[in-house]
Amino acid sequence: MALLQISEPGQSPNPHGRRIAVGIDLGTTHSLVAAVRNGVPECLPDDQGRVILPSVVRYLDAQRRQIGFDALAQQSNDPGNTIASVKRLMGRGLADVAHAARLPYALVDAPGMVRVRTIAGEKTPVEVSAEILATLRFRAEDSFADDIFGAVITVPAYFDDAQRQATKDAAQLAGLNVLRLINEPTAAALAYGLDNAAEGVYAVYDLGGGTFDISILRLSAGVFEVLATGGDSALGGDDYDRALADWVLQESAVDADSPQDRAALMAAARECKEALSEHEIAPLELQLDAGRIDLSVNRAQFEAATAVLTARTLQAVRATLRDAGLAKAEIQGVVLVGGSTRMPQVRQSVAAYFGREPLVNVNPDEVVAIGAALQANQLAGNNPMGEMLLLDVIPLSLGVETMGGLVERIVPRNQTIPTAMAQDFTTYQDGQTALALHVVQGERDLVADCRSLARFTLRGIPPMAAGAARIRVTFTVDADGLLNVAAREQGSGVEAQIDVKPSYGLSDQQIAQMLQDSFSTAQTDMRARALVEARVDADRLVLATRSALTADADLLAAGERATIEAAIAALQASAAGDDAAAVEAASKALAQATESFAAQRMNRGIARALSGKNIATL
């Protein structure tokens, strides 16, 4: 545990102290954790020197579990309890999961999100993902022999609100302070752009284990501006494996019906696929219950079996370029990310489409985690002079259901976040006192074709004639890409508000309950944890307030300054004790005491930005 440093007012506590912030790439097939150490971002290895953690969790019984390579090794022996590719289930109902019947493990339909039936009981995808995240968190803590200040977690750019919320919930469950969710292609662009001092418009083609993203970014003077993003959150290397497996079964006229056979066949197909990236021809040999498979597969056969998948990615590329309002020729470079871009046919197709060789001078497995680590380092305040700024967009339009099952779009896709947009609605019956809102995400016109995110009701509207009420519905999308919806009747001021969680995410109570019956963190005493977290937060707040005072003390009257100093002293005193609730209360008091100071500093910053620009243009 980090000791909180106490210092006299005016004296900077731990002036060169760095806060350890990590970037985590939570992938479909494997996950990584990276951090900036001595100014250099690097992936952190496990105790055997491996940076990759297979995203596989095996439940052995109610208590024990294996995570990573150990679980992967048992996949064919214990397919029902070995959960791979759980990312494809995040924020999804059973009906959304493609090929559910062919998965080696059993899915259970449940309100909100599908669950996996294991020997340890039914597990949500959030819990399984949290096991992976917690393993990476422990790895980082061991590497630094210190607590982690916070983490940036990457998600596919094309993830919708439910998938993002599920990812954030998993991180919270794993005991991580989420500094930000950032999009995988954006993280890759960050690592690539900073490394190569790149300027101009770039396309990032990111084909991972289970997801495909295409993002078009403009890079200039440290600003990474996403112009448009597109993709398919259920298309990746897994699908290439499956297509190859199907082809193999057809060729050899053998069936794979048992979960063991299915798991073994998928593993063999994957191995064969990887071998074909290096060689023209590769063997696929395997003993199944129904018979033996003994084939040699060449590249042409593999490419033919998977051509339709590669074509789907290029369709998304075409649509995204159109959204960005750009022609192919205006793209300065194409960066390939994700292990699946090692497949020669993918490289060739992308090169042929853009008419230029893609850039491959980054490690496609590590680049996302590295980019996340750079952003985490900056967000933690370790790089105060940092010039880097990410301006990302929302990937899918957001709207509400209107009469007749149609979607009224409120936030169109590819809007820069954070953003807030409002639309006015009215009542359609005399004396109507409630309005039900159904929030959806997607590009289709019919509600049935979009993802349902949440339903809520604005009640207590005073009875009025039909059409007289003016109900303003405001959609706010924060910098994590997460949605909050508020409705307010303008005349009476009646309000309703929700974080978009209930229908696909987990409620706060559910998360609290899961933390109670904790898994990887079972050995940790919850009360001690709460205290550590409260102290870290307090530490963070005191440091931030001190640096604000150093920069802009002249904005304060003597009395205001004394109030803030008193609140700092009170917080430091309570942080020295061991009452987490008291530390939280003192933190809140300090935040309150600095509220108007923060507002004045913001105004000064804005004014400075403008005057700087005016001087530059004079």
Next chain:
Amino acid sequence: MNLQSDDFDLFGLSRSYAQDRAAVDTAWKALQRQAHPDKFAAEGAAAQRLAMQWSVRINEAYQRLKDPIRRAAYLCELAGFPIAAHHNTAMPAAFLVRQMEWHEALDAADSADAIDALALEVRAQLTEMLAECAQLLDVAHDYPGAVQAVRALMFVDKFGQDVMARQHALDA
């Protein structure tokens, strides 16, 4: 400078239709550098909330300033002539006939080339109408005339989006 300042004030730009897109972009990025929530990720919830408000406001202004039609509509509104597109849809007959012809052409278009050709035609029409709008706003200061021009632009722009949706549908 505060959250209630108008878009032009906020971005330090003159209140006119003619704008240099590069200058708008530069001001946007300079402002986001100061206000983006990422700059306050290590600070308390109050600072983050405030940064979020500012950042949202800056993005809102940017969306309006960079889009010529929305910028024109906003200038009319600031001058006291709101567009009120939902309440007033009266348009000259010749214009409406032209719109109907376009919609028929889009329904009949069965190839990517035919749709692309229609997209080009729409773009040319938009360019012409925007030039007229610039004249009305920046030179003649004829706001009622500009309101009418913006309404017509909104029709054409909506049709342009329908054309783009068809292009997307063909991609998929």
